[in-house]
Amino acid sequence: MGEFDLIQRYFKRPVQHSALGIGDDCALLQPRANTQLAISSDMLVQGRHFFADVDPRTLGHKALAVNLSDLAACGAKPLAFTLALALPSADASWLEPFSQGLLALADAHGCELIGGDTTAGPLNICITVFGEVPVFAGQSQALLRSGAQAGDDLYVSGNLGDARLALDALLGKLSVPADVLLRARTRLEMPTPRVALGHALRGVASSAIDVSDGLLGDLGHILQASKLGATIATDTAAQLVAARAYSTGSRDVFRHSISAEQWRRWALAGGDDYELLFSAAVGQRAAVAAAAALSQTPVTRIGQMDATPGLRLQDAQGQLLANSFASFDHFA
């Protein structure tokens, strides 16, 4: 199978709303009047972002999901994406499930594949995604990291830490009951980009970011961009590890075998969560609840933005904890 057959067979489909898709030197997008194009690019490398034996279908899903998560964090509506793929060989038994997992998620978000590149090389998946953000009266409606205000509430969507729990288990660092691992592993391998929530938070949230490198590390980007500090209710965050909630009954032994410190660590410095961390004014609490309901996405208030710089971690009694949680850095 040659390069062009490969593209034709697994990736080329008629475009629905883009001006021109796969098959020329460039794809063409014609953004609507009074909109901006939100653009994000993520590269996934074997051994860093996924194991060599990962199911190609889930890998296809995840490669696009992490990009859609960036659009979600800006409140952008997905439009289209490009895929650049380095493959050790043109292997149909890999390409077919990979493309199916990829395109199933793309279809679910009306995000069409409009171009890209294929080459031989060590497995590498680079997706660049395009989304639409409205501009009202000259003002972009994109959610940025820089808009938080002192006193704003801090929220996170969904669950935290299960992806890291699964990773630690797969790396043999701890033993996890099979059914608990199965669900946690789905969070690692098939993350859910919070696109509908991001969309619903436009005009409600004051800042947003997606949690990919660990909650505290990504919160650090909001603090830096907004020039503020924050206080986090760490036990509230630690309750968001889903494995904790469903490891009940006969599996209660597992839950109790894990220290409070470890649950906190997974929740605050886990990584690969692809949840939205966002701030909103106290007066927006009802609007945040409405956005969560509209997008059918659970949202939990986990702290607040402070005028005082720095990050303060509180335990359940409101006592300050030492902050020793590192966020993920590819070169640290």
Next chain:
Amino acid sequence: MGEFDLIQRYFKRPVQHSALGIGDDCALLQPRANTQLAISSDMLVQGRHFFADVDPRTLGHKALAVNLSDLAACGAKPLAFTLALALPSADASWLEPFSQGLLALADAHGCELIGGDTTAGPLNICITVFGEVPVFAGQSQALLRSGAQAGDDLYVSGNLGDARLALDALLGKLSVPADVLLRARTRLEMPTPRVALGHALRGVASSAIDVSDGLLGDLGHILQASKLGATIATDTAAQLVAARAYSTGSRDVFRHSISAEQWRRWALAGGDDYELLFSAAVGQRAAVAAAAALSQTPVTRIGQMDATPGLRLQDAQGQLLANSFASFDHFA
């Protein structure tokens, strides 16, 4: 040096005309009214697209040049690009010249770096580039592969085959005088994207493509998209190998040591030329010459489009040659 320091130090610069650059979940572009966004993505892998010991400065240049060449083939004006980079390590002695070569070419074309990704992994460079194409009265002005008409002239810009000659020499397949190799190697490592020519050809050329996999292979894409055939004056094309012209005087021995067949092979099936191959109606000859003059880019008429399908290669006497030139395919 961590991931964020690396980006800050080598790649982050204030944006000039994009709405938002590096530093948030997404970059933001706001295309002007009555324009389309042309988008192309190319991935460069060590060992496939460049040698491990290549000068990082020329590699930075080439990584963007091959993408700008795709914009040129659509007649698009460069606006911005994203860079996703997998690196074995965060090595300043590599990153500094790489970023300098990359950003020097970007500056020359007013094409700004607005986002991307960095990760550890086998060296891989994935650039996605964005350009602007006007839309007049609802009609896109993009140059496409599909617009050629039977009887149209076929042209190619600049020189052909020198990049492949240099590659063959570097692979030890032939011996080339040092000064000839130096100039040919520049063509391989520092290709010139024909952006100004592509721009000038809007409304003049009927179809266009950039020559990256070899002239005949890329012509095949025009034939397929336009549902036509073509006849090529192979000796005219073979005269475009620059090494042939400047291997004179004492270096004449080299020129005469190469067979006519070999010069043709480099010109027609070399690859890595990043010239524009385009068609234009016979009535547009003066306009093509004006576009070449305006963009200060040499252009040579090398054949014509035919209603009869298939590719016909003529020698200097107008006799048909057997076509045995394969184009480059990463998986063939």
